[in-house]
Amino acid sequence: MSAAPVTVFVPGDASACSLGADRVARAIEAEAGRRGRAVHIVRNGSRGLYWLEPLVEVVTAGGRIAYGPVTPADVGKLLDAGMLEGAAHALRLGDISTHPYLASQQRLTGARLGIVDPTSLVDYVAHGGYVGLRNALAMQPLDIVRAITDSGLRGRGGAAFPTGIKWQTVHDQKTEQKFIACNADEGDSGTFSDRMLMEGDPFLLIEGMTIAGLAVGATQGYIYLRVEYPHAARALAKALQVARAVGYLGKDILGSGKRFDIAVRLGAGAYICGEETSMLESLEGRRGEVRVRPPLPAIKGLFGQPTVVNNVVTLASVPVVLARGAQFYKDFGAGRSRGTIPLQLAGNVKHAGLVERAFGLTVKELVYDYGGGSASGRPVRAVQIGGPLGAYLPASEFDTPLEYEALSAKNALLGHGGVVVFDDRVDMARMARYALEFCAIESCGKCTPCRIGSTRGVELVDRIIAARAGANGANGSHEANLALLDELCDTLFNGSLCGLGGLTPFPVRSALKHFREDFGDRFIFPRAGQTQGLSRAEK
Ligand SMILES: Cc1cc2nc3c(=O)[nH]c(=O)nc-3n(C[C@H](O)[C@H](O)[C@H](O)COP(=O)(O)O)c2cc1C
Numbered sequence: 001m002s003a004a005p006v007t008v009f010v011p012g013d014a015s016a017c018s019l020g021a022d023r024v025a026r027a028i029e030a031e032a033g034r035r036g037r038a039v040h041i042v043r044n045g046s047r048g049l050y051w052l053e054p055l056v057e058v059v060t061a062g063g064r065i066a067y068g069p070v071t072p073a074d075v076g077k078l079l080d081a082g083m084l085e086g087a088a089h090a091l092r093l094g095d096i097s098t099h100p101y102l103a104s105q106q107r108l109t110g111a112r113l114g115i116v117d118p119t120s121l122v123d124y125v126a127h128g129g130y131v132g133l134r135n136a137l138a139m140q141p142l143d144i145v146r147a148i149t150d151s152g153l154r155g156r157g158g159a160a161f162p163t164g165i166k167w168q169t170v171h172d173q174k175t176e177q178k179f180i181a182c183n184a185d186e187g188d189s190g191t192f193s194d195r196m197l198m199e200g201d202p203f204l205l206i207e208g209m210t211i212a213g214l215a216v217g218a219t220q221g222y223i224y225l226r227v228e229y230p231h232a233a234r235a236l237a238k239a240l241q242v243a244r245a246v247g248y249l250g251k252d253i254l255g256s257g258k259r260f261d262i263a264v265r266l267g268a269g270a271y272i273c274g275e276e277t278s279m280l281e282s283l284e285g286r287r288g289e290v291r292v293r294p295p296l297p298a299i300k301g302l303f304g305q306p307t308v309v310n311n312v313v314t315l316a317s318v319p320v321v322l323a324r325g326a327q328f329y330k331d332f333g334a335g336r337s338r339g340t341i342p343l344q345l346a347g348n349v350k351h352a353g354l355v356e357r358a359f360g361l362t363v364k365e366l367v368y369d370y371g372g373g374s375a376s377g378r379p380v381r382a383v384q385i386g387g388p389l390g391a392y393l394p395a396s397e398f399d400t401p402l403e404y405e406a407l408s409a410k411n412a413l414l415g416h417g418g419v420v421v422f423d424d425r426v427d428m429a430r431m432a433r434y435a436l437e438f439c440a441i442e443s444c445g446k447c448t449p450c451r452i453g454s455t456r457g458v459e460l461v462d463r464i465i466a467a468r469a470g471a472n473g474a475n476g477s478h479e480a481n482l483a484l485l486d487e488l489c490d491t492l493f494n495g496s497l498c499g500l501g502g503l504t505p506f507p508v509r510s511a512l513k514h515f516r517e518d519f520g521d522r523f524i525f526p527r528a529g530q531t532q533g534l535s536r537a538e539k
């Protein structure tokens with residue numbers, strides 16, 4: 001083994017690992033050893049082309065050559081075929097950065113995903129990292145806030161609130177102690193951009209939080225991390241340790257005399273803990289229950305102090321703005337949705353993955369040009385955008401651009417950018433029931449419409465489903481039940497204290513509006529081939 005080791009990238013990303021990446025990495029080490037070849041395996045993040053995972057890349061004289069999806073059983077044959085030299089093989093994909101799925105993206109926040117070694121600060125800096133922080137250290141706090149305001153950055157956690165206004169509010173508070181609280185609870189179904197960033201480029205989040213601290217005068221940050229993200233926890237722990245050791249965090253950041261540090265806290269495993277005031281309760285060691293606002297967290301947040309609460313993607317977008325300028329960032333986007341958004345394509349779709357594009361890509365472009373249509377090969381019937389509280393859009397609405405105002409005009413929301421695809425076997429009455437059941441299970445219980453209304457909603461949809469199957473009778477007329485469901489949605493929307501109860505009507509009403517036939521008397525149940533959403537007994 002005298003030759004220099006060949007560098008081989010095998011993603012350590014949680015999704016890639018769930019598809020066997022750890023076993024592939026071990027197989028490469030073992031098979032290379034058996035052949036007397038030295039390899040240096042780097043566990044990078046995922047590039048976000050999940051149907052090709054585990055995606056192995058080999059560093060050759062001609063650049064990085066990708067192979068995928070690789071199974072442990074493929075490894076021996078790949079090595080015999082000359083994978084370590086980038087030789088031909090049925091799984092060879094060539095330079096993955098030229099793949100149309102990636103080449104057509106506009107990766108600003110996710111620019112380093114899959115490219116760098118997430119544990120290496122040297123690699124991060126070599127790929128443009130920490131330019132934003134160095135620029136910020138030379139600026140006055142208010143100028144940093146102004147840059148974020150001018151960039152048009154809005155929160156990527158769901159509410160799309162202008163980040164600059166939030167930072168300005170915290171900046172203006174005259175207190176000794178302020179906090180940066182990063183919301184990394186990522187509870188929305190079909191979303192994974194926070195996870196990918198924390199696992200694949202953790203220094204980016206650390207840099208973004210440090211800049212936020214400088215801007216508003218906070219010296220301590222917390223990352224409230226979804227407990228189901230052990231890979232991200234490990235990546236963050238390692239990156240924090242490295243950043244602290246070389247002076248990017250701590251009492252004297254890069255010799256500036258400015259102080260900032262970050263601690264990770266594991267979430268409590270409830271969807272409601274992603275709601276910002278619940279998150280603060282949980283961070284303080286209490287049960288995750290929504291706080292009444294006002295006061296806003298920006299004025300009285302963590303431990304009663306002014307607190308910036310921002311999502312991972314929001315904070316990870318900050319270094320780009322500070323490194324390349326507010327105008328550069330603002331030049332991407334559509335209408336009042338500025339910059340790029342990492343869309344997460346999931347569900348019944350051929351090419352699931354991460355698509356970072358300027359706001360304005362249409363649903364159709366995302367689902368067909370990137371996604372390649374349904375994985376089942378059947379017609380796509382619906383997409384749910386923005387997590388479990390997001391609206392369902394039918395195929396007739398697929399020309400809608402993925403930006404905040406355009407979706408709002410369709411009574412839909414972009415949320416955290418998750419898009420889940422369903423084919424024509426989906427039963428939309430069942431999906432409406434699921435939304436209400438989700439609300440019932442995840443309700444923090446503080447207010448009545450959500451705590452009780454969600455359960456009454458499940459019962460109502462059950463009656464509607466029974467009626468469409470011909471079991472009407474003692475449970476009231478079908479039309480009366482539909483009207484009651486609509487009224488219940490009004491109560492949830494207007495009477496709930498937070499978005500969990502308040503937004504549950506979105507999936508329910510959109511299903512009722514666009515897929516009425518699934519709720520109606522004329523519904524032939526089940527339709528030919530319909531299985532999605534049905535119970536085991538019904539199948
Ligand atoms: C029920 C509920 C769950 C939420 N879950 C999350 C979450 O997991 N991650 C997140 O960043 N924001 C979540 N939010 C939004 C947060 O309350 C808050 O708006 C966000 O963290 C602010 O950061 P941003 O301005 O950067 O988006 C949730 C909101 C609600 C109502």
Ligand code: SF4
Pocket residue numbers: 272290442443444445446447448450451496497498499500501502
């Ligand atoms: S809407 Fe639901 S989750 Fe939100 S405060 Fe009320 S009971 Fe809690």
